[in-house]
Amino acid sequence: MADLTRTPPFDGASLPLALGESRLEALTAGIILAIAPYPGHEDDAARALGAFPTPGDCLTLGGGRLVWAGRAVAFLFDPDDPSEEVVARRLAGLAAVTEQSDGWVGLRLSGADAPEVLARLVPLDLAGMPDGTSARSVLNHAPLLLVRRDGAFEMWSFRSMAGTILHEVEGAMRAVAARRGSRPGT
Template sequence: MADLTPRTPCAGLLPFRAGDVRLTEVDAGRITSLMPGPEQAAALDAALRDAHGLGWPDPGRAALGEDAAVVWTGMDQGMLMGPAPDATLSAHAALTDQSDAWAVVELSGEAGPAVLARLVPVDLRPLAFPVGAVARTLIGHMHAGVLRTGPATLRLLAFRSMAGTLVQELRGAMEGVAARHGLDGAGSSR
């Protein structure tokens, strides 16, 4: 009989460390696409604040909370990450569960921006890309999202079908940066 045990997108691929940079898979909880209806952005903002304590983010930004985030993903588009959406949100936006569609990883360490400089055409250094900043961009040749969640932490979202390629690209860049800087621990899975 077939084994139908669910697997995460990066199962068996992570964690990985090279130098001072660590790559781990993140359980982002439920991921719900939010698309406000015409003239509904303000009402959705109020409903999000009432239900989840976070408002609708400005373009290129995310509202970050303890157990939830509302992340801008494009014009009149965002994602609620963490909890299931409160039922009141559906009066103001189209809601779509996308939890199984995404691979979510976290790159942590001071050299994280140097690693991503090899793959991402966006300046991700903390002064240019502060906590709460979001970019829809490319990681290598893959469409992806990048979110800064802390001073030395970047969360990366790519399509689940590209999880293996995402990890392979990031591992190669991590090893390259670690080797360039002569750091110990290049290429360890810990």
């Protein structure tokens, strides 16, 4: 029988990474639940949860965050009760609830160069993205959930894309640092 060992998504990567005026670090995913209200039950699901984000919104829900993650889908990060079953019971008949924790990875990009780094990779107007908002996009060719939080950018994507996203962001960080005349690692 195969001996499967769980490995962190950025295992072996040199994180955190600081280049120029940007810093990249891995995010600990914690619990991530996808919530998709059934057609016609959007308002009922919002009442059962206490809120439901409209496109681009990030809401605080107890100790967790409810983040708009696409058309009629929100991600509940680190809910007060991390049990998928408890949240699913609360939303029974109103929404589909699925555990996503093992399928997503996150990186946090901060620093003065962060918007310029991402401008090389993401086709969005990042200047028009205030704190507390989210957007679905791509990072070059990788699917992306981008969250602006505390002046930094959280980048969430499929776990299978972890190496690709890390490689792309690190390359853009190096290019921006070189353009500014910063030495790598400074």
